[in-house]
Amino acid sequence: MIGRHVVVGVDGSLVATRALDGAAREALWRGVALRVVYAVQDRDEAGPVLAAAVSRVRERHPRLPVTATAVEADAARALVGAGHDAELTVVGARGLGPVAGLLLGSVAVRLAAHLNGPLLVVLGDHPPAERGRVVVALEGEADTAAVEYAFAEAERRAARLVILCAWEQRHLPQGPPPRMAVRAPGAVRVARRLGTEVPVARTAVERLRRRHPLVEVDTRMVRTVAPQTLLRSTGEADVVVAARPHTAGLPGPRLGWAVHTLLGRSRCPVLIVPT
Structure with a gap:
C-alpha cells in the first residue's frame, strides 16, 4: 500500500x-x-x-x-x-x-x-515560466472550493494569489424580481441566491486569508469573469486554478466554460478542482 x-x-x-x-x-x-x-x-x-x-x-x-x-x-x-x-x-x-x-x-x-x-x-512542451503568481476566478459561492485550493497552492509555492472577483451580481436590486420573472417556478429563490452569492463568497475569502496569513492576496474586481479576462490572467501566472462544477441530476460529467477555455488556450498550467 x-x-x-x-x-x-x-x-x-x-x-x-x-x-x-x-x-x-x-x-x-x-x-x-x-x-x-x-x-x-x-x-x-x-x-x-x-x-x-x-x-x-x-x-x-x-x-x-x-x-x-x-x-x-x-x-x-x-x-x-x-x-x-x-x-x-x-x-x-x-x-x-x-x-x-x-x-x-x-x-x-x-x-x-x-x-x-x-x-x-x-x-505545451516549453518549461513553465516562474512568475510567482497563482490565479483563481471567483464568481459565486460555487467557486469557493477552488479558491480554498488556490490559497493552499499559493502557500505551497510561496506565491502571490490573484483572485478575479466578479462584482456584477452584487448590484442586483433587492426584493423579488419583476412580475414577469416571478411567474417561473423558483424564480424568486434563484434571484435571491444570485444576489447574495458573491458577498457570501467574499466572506469565505476573508476567512481563508486568516487561515493562510502568509499568502499575499491581490483581489481584482471585474464586471464579470469572461473567457478573455481569465485567459489574459494566465499570461502572468505560474498556475491557474479552476473549479469543475458539480452537476447533480445531469447525465455525465460537465467541465464548465472555464475548464473548457483553459484546457485549450491557457498560457500556464491548469489546476482543476472538482466541487
Missing part, C-alpha cells in the same frame, strides 16, 4: 517530461512521494520510458521517493485508476493555442471530466 503521493502520467514525449518535472515539484512542496504511471498495451515495452523518468527525477531531486508502474490500459483509464487516492494527478497536454475549442478525445479532457481528485494539466 502506497502512502500519500502525487501521480503523473508519462509516455516518453517532451510534453510528458514537462508534466513529470511539474509533478516532482508538486510532490516536494507537499512532502509526499511521486508515482510515475505509463499506460501501455504490453508491459514489456514500458521499461525504457519508466527507467528514464525515474532517473530524471532522482537526478534532480535525490531525496524525493519515486516509484514507477506500467498499466495495461488506455492512458485516461490508467490515470483515473491510479489517481483515485492521490493528492494530485498530473498530465501533459499540447493545448490548441489560439484556436477555440477542445480536442474532445484528449487524455486531459477525459481526466478532467472523470477524475475524483485535483488534476494539474501542464500545457
Whole structure:
C-alpha cells in the first residue's frame, strides 16, 4: 500500500517530461512521494520510458521517493485508476493555442471530466515560466472550493494569489424580481441566491486569508469573469486554478466554460478542482 503521493502520467514525449518535472515539484512542496504511471498495451515495452523518468527525477531531486508502474490500459483509464487516492494527478497536454475549442478525445479532457481528485494539466512542451503568481476566478459561492485550493497552492509555492472577483451580481436590486420573472417556478429563490452569492463568497475569502496569513492576496474586481479576462490572467501566472462544477441530476460529467477555455488556450498550467 502506497502512502500519500502525487501521480503523473508519462509516455516518453517532451510534453510528458514537462508534466513529470511539474509533478516532482508538486510532490516536494507537499512532502509526499511521486508515482510515475505509463499506460501501455504490453508491459514489456514500458521499461525504457519508466527507467528514464525515474532517473530524471532522482537526478534532480535525490531525496524525493519515486516509484514507477506500467498499466495495461488506455492512458485516461490508467490515470483515473491510479489517481483515485492521490493528492494530485498530473498530465501533459499540447493545448490548441489560439484556436477555440477542445480536442474532445484528449487524455486531459477525459481526466478532467472523470477524475475524483485535483488534476494539474501542464500545457505545451516549453518549461513553465516562474512568475510567482497563482490565479483563481471567483464568481459565486460555487467557486469557493477552488479558491480554498488556490490559497493552499499559493502557500505551497510561496506565491502571490490573484483572485478575479466578479462584482456584477452584487448590484442586483433587492426584493423579488419583476412580475414577469416571478411567474417561473423558483424564480424568486434563484434571484435571491444570485444576489447574495458573491458577498457570501467574499466572506469565505476573508476567512481563508486568516487561515493562510502568509499568502499575499491581490483581489481584482471585474464586471464579470469572461473567457478573455481569465485567459489574459494566465499570461502572468505560474498556475491557474479552476473549479469543475458539480452537476447533480445531469447525465455525465460537465467541465464548465472555464475548464473548457483553459484546457485549450491557457498560457500556464491548469489546476482543476472538482466541487
